[in-house]
Every structure is written in C-alpha cells, then in structure tokens.
Amino acid sequence: MARDTDTPPVVTVTFNPAIDYTVRTGPLADGTVARTDDARFDAGGKGINVAGYLNALDVPSVATGLLGGFTGSFIRTRLDESDIAHDFVSVPGNTRLNVTLSTPDAEYKINHCGPTVDADAVARIVERIEAHDPGTVVVGGSLPPGLDVGAVDAIADAGGWETVVDVDGAALSRLDATYAACKPNREELHEATGLPVDTVDECVAAAEALRERGYDRVVASLGPDGALLVSETETTHVPAADVDVVDTVGAGDALLSGVLAGWVRGYDDEDALELGVDVATCVVGTAGTAADAVADLVGTDDYGVQAH
C-alpha cells in the first residue's frame, strides 16, 4: 500500500527508551547454567515500539525522545535499518537495557530505571516535535530519574497537536493536561482510579471514571479478556483472539498502534479497536516486539484496512 504523504505524521515520544533483550530458555534451576541460542535484541521503549508498528502499518511516524551511550547508538542503528524515521535528543549516560526471560513456567521482566536526565531535555524534545508538525503525539513509557509527570503535561500543552499517553497508572492519576486518549492495561486502570477491575463491566466503569479526569477516549488492554475502547458516545469490547502466546513484549503498544492507525485512516472506534487487537495478536504470537511480523499483516486478510 502506498504511504500517504499528505497525512501529518504521528510523533512518538519515548523519554526512557530501552534495548529489549528477549531470551527463552528451558527450566531454570538455582546454581545451574541455563544455555540457549534463542535470544534477540530489539530497539524498544513504548513510543519507539508504537513508531515501529505504525511504520509497519504504513502510517507516517517519527520517533523522538532521549538516547545516550552505546545502547542509544544501537537503537539509532536499528531504527535506520528498519526505515523508522527518528529525531532523538542526545543525553549523557547509557540508555537502559530491559530483559524479558521466558521459561516454560513463567515470563520474567526486568526493567532498568534508565539514566538520570536533566529537566531541560523536555524543551529540546518539544523543539524536535514542532519540527515535524504532527497531528498526534504519543507519549509512551516510564520517566527516567530527573523527570516527573510534568514532562508529559509539558508535551501535551506545548502545541496544537492531540496527545495520546501510555504511561503507568500512578502517572495517569496525576496528569493535568487534556488528552485525546490514554491506554492503560487492567492493573493501570485500577491504579489510576482505585476501582475494581475483576470483570469487563468493572473495567468499563473504571475507564469511564478515567475519562472524567481529562482523557477523551480510553483504550484498555485486558489481556485474555481482549480490549476496550470507551469514548463519550460508545463503549466497544473486542475479545482476545485464540493465539499461542510466545511472549507479551510490546502487546499493549501494538494494540494502541492498530487503534491509532485505524483512527488516522478514518475508521470508527469499533473497527479501529478490531485492527488494534489484530496487531496485538500478531505481536504476542511472535518473539520480541516483532514489528517485522506486523509488516507481514499488511496485504493479508487479517489487516483490517483491506476490508474498508
């Protein structure tokens, strides 16, 4: 499908990018060495993943944020190799390396806090965003030491773009600006609202409560219960597909990317959410963040765009 060059790009902001090291082993035992040849390194962090998936879905995107050190260089190289447009601010220190360890019994995740960042980096990111004149800005992931949620509000308040956030529940409960959408998972819905989220109906009520706090639409990833999209006028629930989960790295980012791609293409919320679930299903069925697997969706019957 030809890329639409008239559409303003989606700019993604990752304050705290990461190399994702995803490794699968047999069972682990204390005091023994587990050996494996099943490991991969991906350029990651939530905003970077969203830019990669949007790129794979032929939606114009630019990734910005903060990168430093040898790990930052690796990420720039990977983005170049994958033809993902990027425009990062360089900072001192090494960008973090996050580990996902999959064993037959469990999936373990270790996320580093990231390098300490000077607060003036936020103004430098705003300059990069302005240079790309986006319609939508997506701020995704944790804040490194040195920044607080004011950095996210500063991005949302800095220009005429719509801002979408994928930040943790505590941050969602503290942001002050107005946002076009947020993408909590189930735990984050609870953390942000204090409401129970055991059933899908309870998740809908929590999403409605979150909307009252300044998020126009709430896209919630509910794991095995699928996903929800709650707006002022409607509530949509799409169940999860039956898929053998390889690992869940990037699943929430994939859901959000599919929804954003749908909105950019003028889908209604239901079709956008269905596309989001298709993209997330593809990612959980493939090792690592798997933007290459998402690109394979384009042109198949599973890619919702074909039906419109």
Ligand SMILES: O=P(O)(O)OC[C@@]1(O)O[C@H](CO)[C@@H](O)[C@@H]1O
């Ligand atoms: O520590 P954060 O910023 O909350 O999450 C970072 C992260 O776990 O999220 C992505 C998956 O969503 C990974 O690429 C990355 O390692």
